Amino acid sequence: MDDLSEYTALSFDVYGTLIDWERGIATVLAEWSARRGETLEDEALLLAYADNEAAVEREFPTLAYAEVLQAAFRRTALTLGIEASDSDVQELGRSVPDWPAFPDTHDALVRLQRHYRLIILSNVHREGIAGSIARMGVEFDGVLTAQDIGSYKPHSRNFTVLLDSLRPLGVEQRRLLHVAQSLFHDHVPAQQAGIDSVWINRRHDRPGWGATPDPGVEVTPGLEFASLAAFADAVDAAFGE
Template sequence: MTQPRAVKALLFDVFGTVVDWRSSVAVELQSALAPRGHQLDWEAMADDWRGRYQPAMQAIRSGARGYTILDVLHRENLDATLRAFGVTGLSEAELIELNEAWHRLRPWPDCVPGLGRLKRDFILGTLSNGNIALMVNLARFGSLPWDVILGAEITRSYKPSEATYLGSAAALGLAPGDCMMVAAHNEDLRAAQRLGMATAFVCRPTEHGPGQEVDLAPDGDWDYAAHSMQELADLLARA
């Protein structure tokens, strides 16, 4: 780790770092589809839906498609996942409700108390690929104490595009070095570090289920590494 430095704002990846998307989406899929007689591998279905996330954003990063919010991409990906699993016959209202599963993801148990402690000393904001409505609803659902919603929609770009990080810092009137990126994903931190942001890795070894093979440990020279938001709060309190 590098020597710690003073920062004014902590900016968080959300999906996987703050909220447990996999089990939350699996529960939502089961709740919506099991009463209709479907008996499916709900975790595999959640993985399939999430697996379409990066390719959908890459079309926008590459310039092949104009900026489109994540709610729309999630809906397109949901339609593809339902086809892949042989699910048909849902009404438009049911599809809309199911797509909003991403607005009802449960925080990891350490997050609300840990973020509450961090909020005493830092500006807390999202630096997520989620659109504003999604992030606001997720915060209200999970009692996440953000000061501000930043990231993809305000910059009209998706991580790891430089604009997503730099535009989020600029929206706060801060230089990149005044901000710390907090994420469970080493590549996210690498992109932020290249732009001068401080970095904190929070390990989420079950984000992708029991067979997870990536991001099991920090693999860069990050400023901090922790196993929970509570531990991160402890580390920053001692800095």
Template sequence: MTLPGNRPSWLTFDCYGTLIQWDEGLLAAMNEILSAKGGDIDQPAFIAVYDRYEHELEEQRPHRSFKQVTALALELAMKEFGLPFDGADADLLTSSIGRMPPFPEVVATLGKLKAAGFRLAIISNTDDAIIAGNIAQLGGIIDRVITAEQAEAYKPSPQIFRHAWKTLGIDMNDLVHICASPHLDLVAARELGFRAIWVDRGTGRKPLSDYRPNEIVPTLDKVPAIFAAKGWM
């Protein structure tokens, strides 16, 4: 597939895993937390359990903040592994998220897109306070940040995307969404019909069987060439 339609005025981005090194940062944070507990703990298995609880909690009502979600998901995962939980463990995890750095090519690529006249927004499953540290590492390039805290909904719920578009004052035909998560962002793209570029960073996350994004790239710095070929840059 290729990108249909006219040149968008806005580019919207998933944050963690797309712009920010989520997997690497989460592994480092969990390593620090679990190392303090002692014993031989299978970290990938633990993270898989943590992820399962996180996604389940995000779907529940009433809406919980991401800080609450991460704390409870961590507590439930530790309980499942027979590990003692302390509130300091949750504080370490959330503070680590805000310190996770961007991928090496991200800041320069965002700068190119901004210089080409696109406005840039992030739509993220997080809280304002948590993502602030990540945004500070992006060089002042991002125009707007829309969070699950603001929308009171987590991706892939249409609610967070519609809230974002209302906030930006656009409809979905005036944007291209760039993301790394097939089971959050691409699910929403399939359901709502907005244009999407999947950044497949080789994490092993599988594409949806019944949906193909408009473009697939291995890293963010491949996006400008796609836009140039469309005459958008």
């Protein structure tokens, strides 16, 4: 990855990279735990939640993401020993379109769009991604969701479908760069698929894995940036801007 100008397309994980899913999830979980008289820090809630969501996605690969969120919430409540009602879990299930974009997302995407085709490879349902695209205010050249693919990352099928989607766009595999925060969901399977990747390490100033499970294996993304804006700066420099 000596020259970012050699790539012609970027594929993006959305939640954790472009949309602040930890803030979205933690907001709902914190309000729920407070209603139950508990005072848990956001990090504790996210840590309890992370493995439960990954387990639900693995066990029920065709379940719509809104239902994944609800099932993961129920398991998290059991893990923490806190009661969760149907209305509690439904609140998380319908919250995806309300999750905020990171402050640098829109402007960085606009800058990156001058140089690359932009593709979404996301672990959500169509309704959720539509709401998030509206928040980001950028048009993408391709949108692939778990609902379309029938499985959730880190399943290898998701990256096979991503590579198949390049042909109609006239993009060669070696010209694709995958941009993501999650080592577990994205960088490990991207590396296994032979796709170069850039780590947007949104948690660079915080310990632990947050809402993302430990990848469990060694993985070394080609480049690492603390923000999408920093990555866009490097891209502009590579293209002589």
